[in-house]
Amino acid sequence: MLAYVFWHWPNDRVSRNEYENDLQRFHETLAVNKSAGFNGSTVLSLHGADWLNAPGTVYEEWYLLDDSAAMDPLNHAAVHDACEEPHNRVARNAGGGTGGLYRLRIGAPNLAASTFATWISKPEKMAYKDFYQSLEVPCAQSGVALWGRQMTLGPTTEFCIHSPGEMILPSEYGGKSYPLKLIWTERG
Numbered sequence: 001m002l003a004y005v006f007w008h009w010p011n012d013r014v015s016r017n018e019y020e021n022d023l024q025r026f027h028e029t030l031a032v033n034k035s036a037g038f039n040g041s042t043v044l045s046l047h048g049a050d051w052l053n054a055p056g057t058v059y060e061e062w063y064l065l066d067d068s069a070a071m072d073p074l075n076h077a078a079v080h081d082a083c084e085e086p087h088n089r090v091a092r093n094a095g096g097g098t099g100g101l102y103r104l105r106i107g108a109p110n111l112a113a114s115t116f117a118t119w120i121s122k123p124e125k126m127a128y129k130d131f132y133q134s135l136e137v138p139c140a141q142s143g144v145a146l147w148g149r150q151m152t153l154g155p156t157t158e159f160c161i162h163s164p165g166e167m168i169l170p171s172e173y174g175g176k177s178y179p180l181k182l183i184w185t186e187r188g
Contacts, residue, residue: 001039001104003147004063004071005154008090008097009054016057019093020045023059024184026086031186035077037070038063040186042111046178051119051155054096059183062111068101100154106135107145112185114143114162120175121157138167 010019027041042062049058063074079087122131132146139146143164149156157174161167169175 001109002065002067002070002150003102003104003109004065004074004099005102006061006063006097006099007049007052007054007058007155008061008094009052009056009058010093011095014093019059019090020183022086022089022093023061026083026090027061027184027186029083029086030078033077033082035070035073037066038074038077039066040064042185043183044111044114044117044180045183046117046180048178050176051157052096052098062109064109071101098155100156101150102147102154102160103150105132105146105148105159106139109145109162110143110164111162112182113164114145114180116163116166116177117180118161118163118167118169118175118177119157120159120161120169120173122159123172134170135161138169 010016023043027043030041041064043059044062045057045059047057052058065071065074077083122128135146138144139161141163144167145162147160147162149158166177167175
């Protein structure tokens with residue numbers, strides 16, 4: 001499973017409440033007008049995303065996809081037909097944004113239940129096989145999922161662990177946890 005993730009924040013001319021309402025309307029419309037390979041979306045907010053040059057609250061939209069072939073149909077559906085105006089409303093009020101592509105590495109996604117995102121890096125001298133093996137036990141907990149950035153896309157560190165509580169990991173992973181707030185989800 002892949003996830004297209006888009007981080008963005010409102011401009012100074014729109015209230016947070018209006019921005020969130022517009023985001024919800026867009027995702028509700030997208031859910032009704034699903035493209036091939038699109039398995040739902042979740043919108044979370046966090047504060048202090050140090051990989052972005054953004055003030056205050058940042059929103060991250062997670063679009064769950066079967067595979068990379070689902071990206072083009074999703075991109076088309078998000079900005080055409082019934083979704084065009086809801087998308088354009090959010091886009092007009094955005095102060096900026098950037099995206100990335102992530103692959104599910106361990107666990108099962110339960111974004112709606114995630115209250116923390118822990119962004120970590122693989123220790124420099126550790127092999128990927130050993131890195132994944134070291135995270136099998138902590139990521140085997142219910143509601144925990146490890147996502148890995150694809151190729152070099154994305155502004156964050158290479159890995160994200162979504163969890164229903166704060167994760168405590170070895171210090172050599174260089175992790176930073178961010179509390180998350182659920183804004184919208186299609187998947188209860």
